[in-house]
Amino acid sequence: MAFDFEEFANSYISDLKRTLDExxxxxxxxxxxxxxxxxxxxxxxxxxxxxGSAATPSHSAGDWSKELSLRTLSHSDNAxxxxxxxxxxxxxxxxxxQLSTFIREGDLVVAYSGSGNSENVLNGISFAKENGxxxxxxxGNYLGMEGGxxxxxxxxxxxxxxxxxxxxxxVQLVLNHIIKEAVKSNNGL
Numbered sequence: 268m269a270f271d272f273e274e275f276a277n278s279y280i281s282d283l284k285r286t287l288d289e290x291x292x293x294x295x296x297x298x299x300x301x302x303x304x305x306x307x308x309x310x311x312x313x314x315x316x317x318x319g320s321a322a323t324p325s326h327s328a329g330d331w332s333k334e335l336s337l338r339t340l341s342h343s344d345n346a347x348x349x350x351x352x353x354x355x356x357x358x359x360x361x362x363x364x365q366l367s368t369f370i371r372e373g374d375l376v377v378a379y380s381g382s383g384n385s386e387n388v389l390n391g392i393s394f395a396k397e398n399g400x401x402x403x404x405x406x407g408n409y410l411g412m413e414g415g416x417x418x419x420x421x422x423x424x425x426x427x428x429x430x431x432x433x434x435x436x437x438v439q440l441v442l443n444h445i446i447k448e449a450v451k452s453n454n455g456l
Contacts, residue, residue: 282429283437289428295442297423298403299449302337305375305401306450311338313370313400315362315391316379319436323379323405327443335450340369342391362391372399381407381435383415383426392420405442407435 305312312331314324321343328341342365343349352364370376376395378388383406392402406414407427418424427438450456 279433282431283434286427286429286431286434286438287441290438290442291425291428294423294425295445298405298425298442299446301375301401301403301423302446302450303453305373306335306337306454308373310371310374311340311369313366313374313376313395314339314341314343314379315366315376315388316343317385317388318381319432320379320381320439323436323439323443324377326440327447330443330447334447335454335456337450342366342369359386359390361387363387363394366391366394366398370395370398370400374400376400376402378402378404378417378421379406379439380404380415380417381409381432382412383407383409383417384412385417389416389420392417396420396422405439407432407438409435 314328316324324341325344328339331337331339342362348365349361352361376392378392380388395402402421403423404417404421405425406417408430409432411430414424414426418426427435429435
């Protein structure tokens with residue numbers, strides 16, 4: 268039997284639509300409010316994440332700094348810093364190390380993790396909270412983990428309602444575009 272690409276693609280799209288339809292909009296709204304708060308107070312947004320969940324922070328930091336005039340940093344982007352912290356201390360400290368240099372009280376630290384159980388992301392969020400930052404996460408139900416430990420640690424957790432890592436990562440970028448466009452619309456940018 269031949270592979271039916273159109274059937275496969277339609278199934279993927281159908282599942283993505285269902286995932287978007289079931290997003291926890293209260294949490295998404297709370298995340299938008301956090302971004303508005305940090306923007307109006309002159310703070311910064313710090314993004315952390317691993318693997319595919321490191322690519323969206325990079326994309327978002329570029330978008331948000333350019334289009335929102337909001338100081339944003341993706342702490343997954345600086346390979347020299349990331350690998351120095353991993354080599355000189357431990358990979359579980361890569362975000363704590365970078366955040367220790369850059370965060371200020373009142374900043375927002377946003378974590379990305381499909382499972383919500385990445386030790387370096389959890390450590391970064393704990394450090395941020397200890398230092399007076401607001402925290403948010405865009406995570407998922409990968410392997411039935413319901414956002415993992417991350418969802419229970421942050422101030423606002425958006426748990427993407429799917430067990431598919433691909434759909435989780437798709438929605439991470441969609442949410443960043445929604446938040447960016449909402450901030451632009453709300454502020455006449």
